[in-house]
Amino acid sequence: MIEDAYRLGEAMGLPVWCADQAGPYQTIPHPGRSWRPEGEPARQPHEYIRNGTAKILTLFHPADGSVRVEGATSCPNAVLHGWLERELAAVLEATPIPTTGAAGPGASRPAWERWQEGLSVKPTLLAELPPLRMLLVLDNLAGHKTPEFVCWLFAHGVMPLYTPVGGSWLNMAESIQRVLKRRALDGQHPEDVGQIIAWFEAVARHWNESPTPFTWGGKRSERxxxxRERHRLGGSGACTRRPLRRDEIRDYGHGRAK
Structure with missing residues (x-):
């Protein structure tokens, strides 16, 4: 369902956004490359003061690469949901309301139910639904399924799509978070959480000046x-396409296999 959203959603006139919260990031030296004069590498102390942690709230639009970021020192539902509702409302305000050919009560329900097909557990839709305007990919957390938050999404035309348990990699917000984290923290030693938050938000502003769209199933996925097709089993140039018995594996280790 989520892969369909990435591949088909935008073509159907439904912007696909992804939400996630990254962190916690500590006030410790972070390994990584940094821009330094030749012969003068960055040196980080081996001692540091634990001065709190920062969480980074992220709302990502893969189709154009734009990202909305805000830092927080804690991320309970009240903070996360309040921020998401403000950001989603701003996105929807700038998004035209889709026009549908059908009219009358229940005319928009099939568009909503299309994104519940095949689910074993389906969120209960409202009795009266507005036109579907957005698909939102979220991690499968209990806080994302609170009735107040889900009803707010439905009332504003947003269909939540939850990643399966153990499948948070389907949330493309994690991809942009890795990019922002490298640019903000690699090779740095923040001394307080305010620096971490300021660096992330500055990197996000710079990214949005010339964002890069993200495509599901692109060239890396094909490679x-x-x-995997070339090397069914075995991690080196020597591989086999049939399962090996334990005695064969042992003999390979001693160089006696034929």
Whole structure:
């Protein structure tokens, strides 16, 4: 369902956004590259003061690469949901309301139910639904399923799509978070959480000046698929396409296999 959203949602006139919260990030030296004069590498102390942690709230639009970021020192539902509702309302305000051919009560319900097909547990839709305007990919957390938050999404035309348990990698917000984290913290030693938050928000503003769209199932995915096809078993150039018995594996280790 989430892969369909990434591949088909925008073509159907439904912007696909992803939400996630990254962190916590500590006030410790972070390994990584940094821009330094030749022969003068960055040196980080081996001692540091634990001075709190920061969480980074992220709302990402893969189709154009734009990202909305805000830092917080804690992330309970009241903070996360309040921020998401403000940001989503701003996005929807700038998004035209879709026009549908059908009219009358229940005319928009099939568009909502299309994104519940095949689910074993389906969120209960409101009796009266507005036109569907957005698909929102979220992690499968209990806080994201509170009735107040889900009803707010439905009332504003947003369909939540939850990643399966153990499948948070389907949330493309994690991809942009890794990019922002490298640019903000690699090779740095923040001394307080305010620095962490300021660096992330500055990096996000710079990113949005010339964002890069993210495509689901792009060239990297195709390369990984071809690699798996070539090397069914075995991690080196020597591989086999049939399962090996334990005695064969042992003999390979001693160089006696034929």
């Amino acid at each position: 990984r698929r071809r690699r």
